[in-house]
Amino acid sequence: MEKIIRDLSIGLLVLIIFAPLGLLAVGETFGEWGPEEVKEKLGFVPPGLEELSDIWSAPMPDYAFAGGSESMTMSSVAYILSAVVGVVVCGGLMYFIGKKAAKN
Numbered sequence: 001m002e003k004i005i006r007d008l009s010i011g012l013l014v015l016i017i018f019a020p021l022g023l024l025a026v027g028e029t030f031g032e033w034g035p036e037e038v039k040e041k042l043g044f045v046p047p048g049l050e051e052l053s054d055i056w057s058a059p060m061p062d063y064a065f066a067g068g069s070e071s072m073t074m075s076s077v078a079y080i081l082s083a084v085v086g087v088v089v090c091g092g093l094m095y096f097i098g099k100k101a102a103k104n
Contacts, residue, residue, distance in 0.1 A: 012087060015083070016080060016083040016084060016087065017080070019079045019080055019082070019083040020075070020076035020079040020080060022079065023072065023075055023076065023079065034053065035049060035050055035053050059085075060078060060081070060082055060085075063075070063078050063079050063082045064078050065078050
């Protein structure tokens with residue numbers, strides 16, 4: 001079991017380190033559209049999306065620091081930090097849900 005956890009951890013670390021490769025991609029990110037982009041693609045904004053679009057705002061919009069420079073280095077650090085936060089939040093949720101499920 002420890003070998004599996006170690007291997008998965010190494011793989012996750014590699015994915016976190018390679019997260020800034022997304023900065024080199026051309027075009028837009030699939031599925032990360034706001035109401036404006038959806039209207040541009042579909043010609044209309046679904047009513048549910050329009051109503052719910054203001055409920056949540058990302059802590060790091062566009063994977064960038066607030067007021068930070070647009071240098072490749074700072075953008076890369078912001079991408080890596082976003083990946084680490086995502087892994088910690090998802091991993092923590094999975095851990096606590098798993099503990100709760102194991103008790104039952």
